[in-house]
Amino acid sequence: MKKIVILALSFVLVASLLAGCKSNNQGGENVNTDNNKNGFDTSNEIVVVTREEGSGTRGAFVELTGVEEKDGSGKKVDRTTKEAITQMKTDTVLTTVAGNEYAIGYVSTGSLNDTVKALNVDGIAPTTENIKNGSYKIARPFNIATKGELSEVAKDFIDFIMSKEGQEVVSKSYIAVDDNAAPYSGSKPSGKIVIAGSSSVTPVMEKLREAYLAINPNAQIEVQQSDSSAGMQAAIDGTADIGMASRALKDSEKAELKDVAIALDGIAIITHPANTLTDISLENVKNVFIGELINWSDIK
Structure with a gap:
């Protein structure tokens, strides 16, 4: 009888140990290996997320990181991997990275939210202070560009953007280019402005539009979101009064347009x-x- 009881107790003990092991190991997964810390398995492939060609954010990113290099003939070549997932807008990059544990992408620092994590680059965080003092290296200007004579209302709106009030709007999300700008003292003319281009610049331009119309309700401002290259072409063609670019202008664009930086912005590497x-x-x-x-x- 004692032998039967002992055998029964031994069976229960072994079964309990086996059940505990299975519970902790989820059917044999390597939960406690060096490759799987806190559930993140570093042996998984990196899912690269990029912006479309023509995007100012992509143009600035590939130039600043060395992804773009000159070939033997001196032509600049964007070497972004063909395996990358291409997204057309900032918000879809954020959504894609937030939805994939093994993804990496890049967005304007002004567009960051808590659905993703911004990485330090060479030990430097993508903060306003670090972008402004130049220690965070992946940074670029936000530019607007015009061609020829401006309408009175377009000139007045640009004067507002570069004024104390306009730069205060900029500084709420990005980095102002002039901390000592003079107060706005425009004539508040009537008329319509069409502004087209970068999806990175669009959010701050919408805020500038709202602030200006509160001061000058006589104006009408239409903001069309596309990308930097399309915005510059619209300004060249005359289909837009003002083009927006989240990168420096190309030589061919500079030959036809007059540009001015309205803000500074970093590009955050996100996971x-x-x-x-x-x-x-x-x-x-x-x-x-x-x-x-x-x-x-592979990342050491």
């Missing part, structure tokens, strides 16, 4: 919040986006 990586070198940013680093464990 899913569950990603255990907090810092990445500028060299590794390039190597990820050209497809030389494949798995998260």
Whole structure:
């Protein structure tokens, strides 16, 4: 009888231990290995998310990170990996990265939200102070561009953008280019302005539009979102009074347009919040986006 009881107790004990192991290991997954810290498995492939060609954010990003290089003939070549997922707007980049634990992408620092995590680059966080003092290297200007003589209302709106009131609007999301701008003292003319271009510049332009119309209700302002290249072409063609670009103008654009920086902005490298990586070198940013680093464990 004692032997039966002992055997029964032994069976219960072994079964309990086996059940506990299965519960902790989820059917054999490597929960406690070095490759799987806090549930993030660094052996997984990196899912690269980029913007479309023509995007000012992409143009600035590939230039600043070295993803774009000159070939043997001196022509600039964007070497972004063909495996990258291409998104047409800032918000879809955010949504894609937020929805994939192993994704990496880039967006304007002014567009960051808590659905993603911004990485430090070479130990430097993409903060306003670091962008302004130049220590965060992936940064660019927000430009507007015009062609020829401006209408009275277009000139007045640009004067507002560069005024104390306009730069205060800019500084709520981005970095003002003039901290000592004079107060707005325009004539508040009537008329219509069409503004077209970068999806990165569009949000701050909408806020500038709203603030200006509160001062000058005689004006009408239409903001058309596309990308930087399309915005510059619209200004050249005359289909827009003002073009928006989230990059420096190309030489061919500068030959036909007059441009001015209205704000400064950083480009943040973003991952899913569950990603255990907090810092990445500028060299590794390039190597990820050209497809030389494949798995998260490759980033040292």
